[in-house]
């Protein structure tokens with residue numbers, strides 16, 4: 702199903718962070734979001750998830766109007782948000798945490814099949830299934846967080862800075878695993894600071910600055926022509 706966010710304004714109390722922001726994600730499509738810190742990427746994902754009520758604008762997912770919908774209604778519609786620096790329950794085992802991810806009503810009957818899918822994408826999690834989450838490495842923890850998201854049978858999965866703080870090699874591995882998720886037909890929104898990584902995963906990128914879209918990149922050649930990478934990410938790309 703297609704996600705369409707139109708002229709969305711939202712923020713915290715009286716502070717407006719997003720100003721008439723518009724993005725769309727095609728059915729089963731992958732979209733990357735990047736931009737300077739503190740400019741509203743996480744706020745956008747939180748607003749789509751129903752954690753923040755928009756002040757203006759529309760959020761549509763397929764036929765459903767999710768503007769102002771409660772978080773559980775957004776999950777039931779098929780949108781799952783893996784938060785920035787996701788913290789799993791430290792004492793739970795990987796398997797327990799994954800099972801908890803299948804709580805959405807529609808996902809519960811499919812939990813066995815979902816678990817097989819998650820273990821196929823992240824074999825490391827299968828090896829670590831009986832281990833407590835607190836004993837996982839940073840990369841494994843991120844895999845587990847994404848796995849928990851996948852257990853909810855999303856049609857659209859939103860990943861907020863999944864590679865934050867990970868070593869380059871682990872980051873590459875995680876990106877390959879996320880690409881496998883995209884191949885299963887799940888729609889993706891990925892926020893990351895690494896534009897190269899986003900380009901490898903997503904045919905469409907949005908640059909978000911000051912709470913709005915300042916560049917809509919549908920073709921990676923556009924990115925080369927414009928010097929956006931040098932402007933913001935000269936050291937990483």
Ligand SMILES: Nc1ncnc2c1ncn2[C@@H]1O[C@H](COP(=O)(O)OP(=O)(O)O)[C@@H](O)[C@H]1O
Nearest residue numbers: 713716718736737738739740741742743744745
């Ligand atoms: N819980 C909060 N209460 C008030 N302001 C917040 C809160 N969370 C974030 N902000 C502010 O909203 C702005 C956008 O933050 P955020 O969406 O986290 O940016 P990004 O994810 O792009 O780094 C920042 O100015 C930040 O300080």
Ligand SMILES: [Mg+2]
Nearest residue numbers: 742743785861
């Ligand atoms: Mg953020």
